[in-house]
Amino acid sequence: MQLIYSSPFAATWDQVDFALALTRYDLLSMQPHFPGYPYFILGGMLINTVIDNGAKALAVFNVLAMITSVIPIYLMARQYINRQQSLLVVAVIQTASYVGLIVTQPMSEGSAIAFLWWYIWSLFQAKNSDRFVLQLLPLLFFSIVLGIRLSYLPFGIGIILLWIYDWKRFESFGRLSRLVVFAIIFQLCWVIGLIMTEGSVSGFIKLALSFTSGHFNDWGGTQVTASESVFNRLLTLIGTNIVWNGVAAKSLLLLLVYSILFIFCCNKLLTQKLYTRSDYWLLIIGVTYFIWALFAQNIDKPRHITPLVGMVLFQLLIMILKRSFHIFLVVMLTVIVLSQVIVGYKLIYEQATEQPATYQLGNYLDAQNEFVVLYTWEETRVLKYNNVSFPHKRIFTYERFLQDKLYYKNATIYVTDHVLKGFESQGVNVSGFIEKVTSFSSSIMSDPSYGEITLYKWKD
Structure with missing residues (x-):
């Protein structure tokens, strides 16, 4: 088996x-x-x-x-x-x-x-x-x-x-x-x-x-x-x-x-x-x-x-x-x-x-008919491994995120819940800038950290 x-x-x-x-x-x-x-x-x-x-x-x-x-x-x-x-x-x-x-x-x-x-x-x-x-x-x-x-x-x-x-x-x-x-x-x-x-x-x-x-x-x-x-x-x-x-x-x-x-x-x-x-x-x-x-x-x-x-x-x-x-x-x-x-x-x-949540995330954004940029935490390593078609970046600090996203004025910006949790731990309230898009889930037993991923769209 x-x-x-x-x-x-x-x-x-x-x-x-x-x-x-x-x-x-x-x-x-x-x-x-x-x-x-x-x-x-x-x-x-x-x-x-x-x-x-x-x-x-x-x-x-x-x-x-x-x-x-x-x-x-x-x-x-x-x-x-x-x-x-x-x-x-x-x-x-x-x-x-x-x-x-x-x-x-x-x-x-x-x-x-x-x-x-x-x-x-x-x-x-x-x-x-x-x-x-x-x-x-x-x-x-x-x-x-x-x-x-x-x-x-x-x-x-x-x-x-x-x-x-x-x-x-x-x-x-x-x-x-x-x-x-x-x-x-x-x-x-x-x-x-x-x-x-x-x-x-x-x-x-x-x-x-x-x-x-x-x-x-x-x-x-x-x-x-x-x-x-x-x-x-x-x-x-x-x-x-x-x-x-x-x-x-x-x-x-x-x-x-x-x-x-x-x-x-x-x-x-x-x-x-x-x-x-x-x-x-x-x-x-x-x-x-x-x-x-x-x-x-x-x-x-x-x-x-x-x-x-x-x-x-x-x-x-x-x-x-x-x-x-x-x-x-x-x-x-x-x-x-x-x-x-x-x-x-x-x-x-x-x-x-069953496809892992990280794979589902990549497939979902690959299928979007628009230019998207995704800011993630450790998910970016898996996305690179799967050769996704859209830009994705690992981000740690809110200040760096604000600076980096300026380079993508014509793109739709997405962030994962793991990134938002990191921002919250830095004392930043971003509730007014985000819109929940969808969630992906797979076995939590297999991957307790990234078995569930929620995707958000960033609104300036």
């Missing part, structure tokens, strides 16, 4: 960055944006030789990568529960509706989550063995994870835990030094490649600083501002992003069945010992990323919590199945799997077959 209905659209700024990178890899032109996502783009390039659609090629690579994660999830579950129970765990995690939707998008989260499972599995393999070669496995997989999505850096706490454990066992400075050297070498494999694309170390550093200076501030959506308390961000992250979006996929059906499962097992979870020592590692890894998502990620984009969804489900199911495995639990988990398949199919099918 995911392979057939992988999204063929590059509907957001980031998705366009990735799709363009398959034909010309250029960080300076944001193809893709920093830090380059080299392993993700490489996977997309390989699939692109068979599928002549950059966006769909990247999505298919995600799906294929996610299929392989069945193996580490199953092997990890087998360390705690039997074969039949482990298969149920795999089924629940692999059919998770929201994660499945994200996997079918041309975004790096899908393949990053897949290799994250391999990385976590390799951590426990290394922990349970004295063999030096197995200590290298998590270093290799973590390099692949970061080469796909650098924002998963906090998961590196797992390697720190492994090295602390290794030191307690061997107290060998030489052994630990070799592990550190190998960790650096594995990361340099993709970092050096990126430096070569920029021509020099200094050029690469300048590019990195220019990106991070904008990403970790208000416009990047990652900074905790005075207008939004940490408590509110916490509620949004847990209640909205993890539970309502991540686990339930905004489905009352899924919310209901998961609530019944949790209530049924709540007594067992609260009255018995919950974790083994190995479980604490997974808990620490998850909490570390949770803190990162709370303070250093855009809280308005639920996709940033997708790796936590699988980890939460894995922990919950293992704790439940270790202590209970009777017919009611089997029925409940089967109902969850079937419900997730139904909800997930609907979401994935809509995403793949």
Whole structure:
């Protein structure tokens, strides 16, 4: 299902960055944006030789990568529960509706989550063995994870835990030094490649600083501002992003069945010992990323919590199945799997077959029999990707807008609601200058930022 209905659209700024990178890899032109996502783009390039659609090629690579994660999830579950129970765990995690939707998008989260499972599995393999070669496995997989999505850096706490454990066992400075050297070498494999694309170390550093200076501030959506308390961000992250979006996929059906499962097992979870020592590692890894998502990620984009969804489900199911495995639990988990398949199919099918709102916007203005100019926010990246026939500009400030539109005296000026919201945040009231024309909508689950776009005509 995911392979057939992988999204063929590059509907957001980031998705366009990735799709363009398959034909010309250029960080300076944001193809893709920093830090380059080299392993993700490489996977997309390989699939692109068979599928002549950059966006769909990247999505298919995600799906294929996610299929392989069945193996580490199953092997990890087998360390705690039997074969039949482990298969149920795999089924629940692999059919998770929201994660499945994200996997079918041309975004790096899908393949990053897949290799994250391999990385976590390799951590426990290394922990349970004295063999030096197995200590290298998590270093290799973590390099692949970061080469796909650098924002998963906090998961590196797992390697720190492994090295602390290794030191307690061997107290060998030489052994630990070799592990550190190998960790650096594995990361340099993709970092050096990126430096070569920029021509020099200094050029690469300048590019990195220019990106991070904008990403970790208000416009990047990652900074905790005075207008939004940490408590509110916490509620949004847990209640909205993890539970309502991540686990339930905004489905009352899924919310209901998961609530019944949790209530049924709540007594067992609260009255018995919950974790083994190995479980604490997974808990620490998850909490570390949770803190990162709370303070250093855009809280308005639920996709940033997708790796936590699988980890939460894995922990919950293992704790439940270790202590209970009777017919009611089997029925409940089967109902969850079937419900997730139904909800997930609907979401994935809509995403793949319905034009994104950004595409609808471009098609609408292309069809106008007049000279039009559109002022947008991030929509302009998608419009350029689709080679629309009308001028469109990304605008941030009201003063710049007033100055720029003077160059188009004979044109009909249009603005999107995202631009108007920006003007309002600057204390400008434009209600007397605008006339609503129409609205475009697509899946909000797929694109919470630009799944709904309202177009306005500017009246002087």
